[in-house]
Amino acid sequence: MMKKILVPTDFSIQAENALKVAAQIARNNNSEIHLLHILEIPSQMNDAITGATPIPEVVFFIQKAKETMRFIKEKSFLKDLTVIDSIKIEKASQAIISYSKENNIDLILMGSNGTSGIEEIILGSNTEKVVRLSNAPVLIIKEEITEFNPKNIVFASDFSEEIKKSFGKLLDLVYAFNAHLHLVTICTPNSFKTTALTKKIVQEFISNFDIKNYSTHIYNDTNVEKGIINFSNHINADLISLCTHGRTGLSHFFTGSISEDLANHASKPLIVYKI
Template sequence: MKRILVPTDFSTQAENALKAAAQIARKNDFEIHLLHMLEIPSQMNDAISGGAAIPEIMLFIQKAKETIHYIKEQHYLKDIPIIESIKLEKASQGILSYSKENNIDLIIMGSNGVSGIEEIIIGSNTEKVVRLSAVPVIIIKEEINNFNPKNIVFASDFSEEIKKPFKKVLDFVNLFDAKLNLVTICTPNSFKTTAIAKKIFQKFISEFEIKNFSTHIYNDLNIEKGIIHFSKEINADLISLCTHGRTGLSHFFTGSISEDLANHATKPLIVFKI
């Protein structure tokens, strides 16, 4: 892992993501790719053929360059290699294509702390990136003064299809020399006895070398609440999940995301694609 992509719309949320990326990059000698997507309004796009909108577009590009230059001068980015880029493309499409073209290893995106998870589910740019990205995506919802996760939750059903992306989870955990808390959430609609859950854990972890981990069976009314409550109980620094590319996080969450999770899951979240 050497290249971190941070898409920015120059918002506070994007800055929070960039600060987290800077901490990871500085500790591990990574480079940061700072990408601004300049989406052209349809009416302006229609006018391009006649040349009428070219001056306006050039003005937007120049303003974006000035803002990126200002961002690069911030103290928290000092001595970190920064590669800047501005693309005229729809945000999610541009982020994904840039990631592929530049062999990005990790994407870090900012999201509103209150509605972040909800936005991921209902179809925002963040959701589209999470759903389609071939590389892990971290969602940062608040400013983190010291992004150095030592206590990471991995919530899953630990089925066969999780094994391949779990290798990437372990790479990330080892990067921070963190403890991994493996948890399966039992709900009234997805109940497992303790004996069955333990057998699933034993079969799953037997195929991996995990330095520092623990297994947990947590009972709650639904998966979303279970993840939140368990993460709070152990004071987790980061929540990690696996997702199918087809349906985003809705594969993991069996129903529409609860208001409780949308409002209270303010911890950073990293998603790995199955």
């Protein structure tokens, strides 16, 4: 269950959008929110922290961060919720991963800037590094969501044996919001399977789970990422979910140039589970 939710914050509007969604999930699940700010201080300053007399700039940065955290915790949308705040001095992605492990975090929520589309999320950003390394699922929020209540969740997969454990974690989210789960296989010219074989694979996969509110789909497109996006648009999905190997992040889904379709679609929330 989602009892501990981690929201890294750089005090930006994107981070606040993620925190607002975390607050909504926390209310539904009686969860506690862990609000984490990371100070990425230059190494010469970092060395000074452990010294007997920390340099004034470092003390100033820490003090200002504490003041901002106090201000955030007083926001109305966090009223009556348990919010634990922390400040770490470390590289951002490393700090998020280490904090998540140390505190047994169940879900990480990250805000991301929508200006450069999904390319900014997937490739080379702190978000991508967290997705690649995190054992906890990572929910990426691209814009403000006044009511996070996903009723149509897409799960795009090849439904192989290795994703069963990660799929079980996704079901916690599905049940929490009483959502309809759309199980979709994307068929492309490079990964063609007959309809009969595809249906057999999916049915064998879901026979291991007690799912009632779901439907299965086969969607044909020129590549996997376009298929996920176009199918999600077609059913008006509220949330896209994927499983990925930690060793490659999402690079097996998003290789080469990122299509315009993906960039335009970047507003939908995306949750990623590591296999």
